[in-house]
Amino acid sequence: MRIRVAPTRRSKLATAVIAATAVAASLTLTACGGESGGSGDGKVHLSFSWWGDASRAKSTEAAIKLFEKAHPTIEVGTQYAQFGPYNQKLATQIAGGGAPDLIQIDWGNQSQYARSNTLLDLSSGAAKVDFSGLDPAFASSGKDGDKQVALPFGQTTQSFVVDETELKSLGVPVPEAGWTWDDVATFGKAVHDRSKGEVAGLSDPGTTWAAFQSWLYQRGKDLYTKDGRLGFTQADLEGFWNFCAGLRKSGAATPANQTATLANGPAEDPLAKNTAAAEWDYDSIYASHAAANKDHLVLVPLPTVGGKTGMYAKPSMLLSVYAGSKHPKEAAELLSFLVNDPKAAGALGTSRGLFPNLGVRKSQTASATGDDKVVSDYEAANAARLSPTPTAPPKGDGQLITLMQRIYGGISFGQQSVAAGAKDFMAQAQQALAK
Amino acid sequence: MSSTARLDPPVPTSAAPKRTHHRTTPIKGLADRTAGYVFLLPWFAGLAIFTVGPLVYSLYLSFTDYNLLQPPHWVGLANFREMFAHDPRFYHAVKVTLIYVVVVTPVKLALALAVAVLLNRRRRGVGLYRSLFYLPSLLGTSVAVALVWRSMFGQGGAVSNGLGSLGLPRTDFINSTTWSLPAIILLACWQFGAPMVIFLAGLKQIPSELYDAVSVDGAGTWGRFRHVTLPLLSPVLFFNVLLETINSFQAFTPAFVISNGSGGPADSTLFYTLYLYQRGFTDFRFGYASAMAWTLLATVAVLTALMFRASRAWVFYTDGGSR
Structure with missing residues (x-):
């Protein structure tokens, strides 16, 4: 018995070394596996994040569904959180280079993100969006210097x-x-x-x-x-x-x-x-x-x-395309849908204030009911009392x-x-x- | 409870010498050790990547103006200078944290020891009581309990209404600069279960013949506690004091949840860690936050060393060894 102890132990040791190395290697490999977000289905996968509560989530998801229906080759993954945690997470994501393609940003943070070149220009280039349907003065609230870094995703007062x-x-x-x-x-x-x-x-x-x-x-x-x-x-x-x-x-x-x-x-x-x-x-x-x-x-x-x-007419929140996005064109398409399309307006209601596109807003106001009607009526009654919109707040x-x-x-x-x-x-x- | 054993080494049992002799063969010892280290490799890799790496990086960041979005610039000691010379909120956070540490540590440990002594007797259903008293420390650090606490002690909460029905003034403890910190301290003291279990384990190890001996000498309940329980429990007591002090310095979750991350009302619950978090994640000043983190680490390290030094005077080890 005693003589056989040593070889058995040694082979056990060898097995142990191999097993441990294998475990270590597989751990490293799985860690790397997370990197590639490749899709085998030929679809473009977009990500979109916003802040808000459950009721806003419901209306936003409904709008996204309509967008996917109209664009069968695009699939949109969404994430949302409350305002405070959302901003903390977004800052961390941007620092790590992994922010979503389309981001809802707060007016107060706009300058900070724009100055660090994390938002694409929406007036020209890969992420060009048609925003001629918006009030030009209101749309310019998304400007940082000459660059249109964001577009308002709702008007509030x-x-x-x-x-x-x-x-x-x-x-x-x-x-x-x-x-x-x-x-x-x-x-x-x-x-x-x-x-x-x-x-x-x-x-x-x-x-x-x-x-x-x-x-x-x-x-x-x-x-x-x-x-x-x-x-x-x-x-x-x-x-x-x-x-x-x-x-x-x-x-x-x-x-x-x-x-x-x-x-x-x-x-x-x-x-x-x-x-x-x-x-x-x-x-x-x-x-x-x-x-x-x-x-x-x-x-x-x-x-x-x-x-x-x-x-004054304040952007309740804004939409931006992330500079690190692999699909800026598709992200801009989604952005355009969310600020211009009547279908989006129908799904979103006044969960972010009045709809950005003026033509669509008019018809939406005419048919509003419940809470939406209270807000629409208030905005209509006070449009004449508004002062001009100031420029975006500094960092x-x-x-x-x-x-x-x-x-x-x-x-x-x-x-x-x-x-x-x-x-x-x-x-x-x-x-x-x-x- | 392996950590207790570290401070209070077990007396060698009679079975041990045989095995020790068997293991001393040099080659086998080496092989065993190699196998051990190989098995530890994944853990070492994790430690290096997820703990030591970020730790060293944060030390570097504490000398920079890193804001998460732009690359860090070296600013030397500017963060530390601002912290110590120009930041009244820093000193305020230190004050709030010290009050918390100084109140919570002794009160929690006194409660834990008292309940442990009570539960050390053989009674029907004592196991159930032990579990019940331990339960809060499992739940206490969770977000859910902090939320419950907030609504219980807040305006129109159970505690306020209870006081009202007793004819006392209804009080909103959470949104009061006087009562918000005591409410959080109470939550911490309620979680005395973990040190209690450690005390219980310590109490079980005290040989009963010692109690018999002092009883014969005429000692009463207090005398037995004073002359047998306390000295023999001192290593466990020291362990608990050390652990609770360090834990209290790091208190974060309840204050964060109860004040909604603000440390309010009017900074009355601005714990050190909470201010550190605000500096990092709401002001985006990660350089400053890192400087705060390292200052806390250094303070706790020095304090721990001092406590070890002081322990020589009052901690009594049965095996005759001193540390």
């Missing part, structure tokens, strides 16, 4: 989403177009008093970067200068925040802990929890608010300063959105005065824009 049912039960009239910020204070106080402090008139807009933009726009100023620096002074910001703090202290606007829930989205915010009767938001979010509320909601234009609402805009939430949050929790907070904001904002 600022608004107050107002809980009509709640106001009726309290006996407070729904605000009307042309109201002023003084009216906002009066309205908020009335809701607060009539509800015996249970409901605030509105969610405190002090943490909302875009609300501050409207505030500035009404006063002939803007968030950014043409060369991408801050377009307002510390005094401007203090003016806005002092007004908001006044609303909050009088009970007209929500207290700090409720305002903090605004960042969690329409399903968990004060409007959904019936602790506020109105909320600043884009009209493209109306459907999500309506889904989160039992009460009936209406859209009211922003308060005015000297008759100006400061509202770093996304950081200022969270900076606003953080610093005004600290002010409303009593950690800082408005003046000290505004000073901090200016310093940190300039730093973020400089990077």
Whole structure:
């Protein structure tokens, strides 16, 4: 027995070495196998990613199905996520050189991606798209310098989403177009008093970067200068925040802990929890608010300063073709379908705001029902009140959105005065824009 | 529990010498070792590619301005200088994390030890209780439990309503700068199951004759705990303190989920790791984030070394060896 032990062990060892090497080799090989996305069916495989919730996913998938039906040689794979994670994933994908062919991008990120040459020009070359059916001024929101790096995938406008049912039960009239910020204070106080402090008139807009933009726009100023620096002074910001703090202290606007829930989205915010009767938001979010509320909601234009609402046609999101795409022509075809084709409009509804192609939008508005009709009617009624669309925000805009939430949050929790907070904001904002 | 064994080497059993003698033949030993290393090869490859590689790369990135989209540029110590000299949020994140570590580690371990001592007795159904107490540490770090926590402690949640029905003020713990951090600390303390199981294993190894001996000497419950349990459990206690301290420094998921990634309200739950994540994945400053990561690693390494040094004074190893 003892004599036979050694050879057996040695052969066992040899087998073990071979087995381990084989396992290691096969692991490496499988890892490499993931690289090739080759298709044996002769079809072109496109990938398309966007952010949104389940209801938007449903309408988008429906639109994609219609596109595939019309283009039997193209197959589209889709992926979507919530806004925050989506942007993080997209940045990582672009860094790794593996972003989807067609990408939905946020206006605030457009400059950043365009400057690092990750988006193709849509006005000429391989990814040329016919966008003559769009309003030229609105289409130019997708421009970075001379390059058309993106096209708007929906038009949205600022608004107050107002809980009509709640106001009726309290006996407070729904605000009307042309109201002023003084009216906002009066309205908020009335809701607060009539509800015996249970409901605030509105969610405190002090943490909302875009609300501050409207505030500035009404006063002939803007968030950014043409060369991408801050377009307002510390005094401007203090003016806005002092007004908001006044609303909050009088009970007209929500207290700090409720305002903090605004960042969690329409399903968990004060409007959904019936602790506020109105909320600043884009009209493209109306459907999500309506889904989160039992009460009936209406859209009211922003308060005015000297008759100006400061509202403008904003691209709710944009579509771009990734520079690393192997099929730029097909990706551009899909893009064109999504912004121009009546079939796409039928499937998408107003899940991203108004449809980009003007001709199609007209017929869509005429036949709209339900939430789509509320949004379409609101846009139609306020088209004359819109200011011109500003140029795309500079790189770093996304950081200022969270900076606003953080610093005004600290002010409303009593950690800082408005003046000290505004000073901090200016310093940190300039730093973020400089990077 | 193999990790416990590492700090508390098992006493050699009587069967061991025979096998040791059998293995000392040089050629066989070499062959065995080669086979072992060959089998480890795939793991080494994985370690090199997925752990050591990125680790070294992140050290390089900490000296650059890498933003994910453009190639990194060397900026020397600029990230570290900004962090220590010009970033109030960095110090705020350090403060939040230190509060968390200093509260969670002792409270969690005290709970774990107390429950372990209770469950160390022979009772009907003690196995069931052990499982039940262990359960939270399996669930606790999951996203789902953090979400449940958020809705339980949030506005109109079960806890707030419970307080209300008791006549106490209804409180929104999650969206309060005062209560959001305590709510996360409570979630962490609730997961005392893992150290509890380790304590239980340690308690089982204490020979019962020692307890009999001190009882004869007139020691009561506290005396037996103070003079037998604590000294003999000290290696296990040290292991748990070390592990929990390091874990607490790395706390991320609950804060991320409960505050929706913001560290809010108003930065009240801005943990170090969460700020690091924000710097990287929302501000796209991966150079800065890498610098933060290496600063954390260095801090935890120094702290661990200090704790090992200090342990000489109070950790008692039964086999007479000291570390």
